[in-house]
Amino acid sequence: MTLIDSCARPRFTGDLLDTAALLREMDQAGIQRAVIAAPDEFVCLHNDEGNRLILDAVRSHADRLSGMAVVNPWHGAAGAKALAGWLDKGLRGLFLNPVRQGFLLTEALLDPLLEVCAARGAPVYSTIGTPVVAMPFQLAEVARRHPTVTFVLGNASWTDFCGYDVVPACRQAPNILVDPSCAIGPSIAGFVEALGPGRILFCSAYPRSRHEMEVTKIRSLGLGPAELQAIFHDNATALWRLPA
Secondary structure (H helix, E strand, O other), X not given: OOEEEXXXXXXXXXXXXXXXXXXXXXXXXXEEEEEEOOOHHHOOOOHHHHHHHHHHHHHHXXXXXXXXXXXXXXXXXXXXXXXXXXXXXXXOOEEEOHHHHOOOXXXXXXXXXXXXXXXXXXOEEEEOOEOOOEOHHHHHHXXXXXXXXXXXXXXHHOOOOOOOOHHHHHHHOOOEEXXXXXXXXXXXXXXXXXXXXXXXXXXXOOOOOOHHHHHHXXXXXXXOHHHHHHHHHHHHHHHHOOOO
């Protein structure tokens, strides 16, 4: 089975994106491909510089890496235009971090970016689990307003007491997938049982977490081969439109 990590973020060291360290850790965990986004240095400001680094990394390692764009929604129409350009250049989706970028997930401020994603069939990954700005039910509201966009609920809302609201929020919007990284095993098992393996997307949360640990958590759940295939490979292939 080919393992795909749907959200990793290489460290930025000096003036370089450290993709070598990411690839080494992927190799140690048996992960063949990762979808990457720019590190925090570029999420709030200097979005274009971060996206250029990601695009260069993707082009240098086309067999191992795909990328997401970062655009702060406060850029408005200019940000939407920039996002369209980065998607046209080969990035596969939009990465959001409402805390770093300073907006409420439910604000209309975000709509121009989501309209671009809808037009291009691009997924949206958002960090979730910070009260007031980015909570599971807020993502559900956004997902209901934009039913043709697929959203990824980042890190299983782990900072919010292991994501108690993840399942009821996802039941409100079928276009949400769950990234179970950083959550504990019993919580992940509950997500799989309640939502089905077709809505669980393996992510490493690198460098916050480690690939081997996140792989081990999924493998320790006692799931069958078809369920593991969906979580580790098939869901990501469909979401990011990757080669089968």
